[in-house]
Amino acid sequence: MDTEIPKCPTCDSSIHVVLVNTTQKIGTAVGGVAGGACGYYGASSGAVTGAVIGSVIPVVGTGLGLLAGGLAGALAGFFAGSAVGNQVGEHIDRHVISEYRCNQCGSEFEI
Ligand SMILES: [Zn+2]
Numbered sequence: 001m002d003t004e005i006p007k008c009p010t011c012d013s014s015i016h017v018v019l020v021n022t023t024q025k026i027g028t029a030v031g032g033v034a035g036g037a038c039g040y041y042g043a044s045s046g047a048v049t050g051a052v053i054g055s056v057i058p059v060v061g062t063g064l065g066l067l068a069g070g071l072a073g074a075l076a077g078f079f080a081g082s083a084v085g086n087q088v089g090e091h092i093d094r095h096v097i098s099e100y101r102c103n104q105c106g107s108e109f110e111i
Pocket residue numbers: 008009010011012102103104105106107
């Protein structure tokens with residue numbers, strides 16, 4: 001991990017300089033949504049299993065089984081997807097865009 005922060009060209013200090021992590025935020029959101037959707041559909045087989053097991057108690061059990069399976073998959077997919085999106089976005093911000101902002105003077109600069 002490189003956590004090196006560049007100096008602000010105006011203040012000549014790195015104390016208030018932060019990485020502009022726009023892509024990281026977008027990546028987290030997009031990854032979460034995509035992962036949630038994939039997880040939901042990926043879990044449909046699990047949801048069907050849940051529905052079959054739940055069918056021991058007809059109608060109510062079937063619905064609950066489907067719901068639980070689908071939700072669990074979507075939730076797991078969301079967290080996995082957002083974690084991946086966060087990592088990918090941070091990598092792009094840090095190594096591809098490399099845009100920094102100084103919170104002291106407000107200037108933005110690239111390295
Ligand atoms: Zn500055």
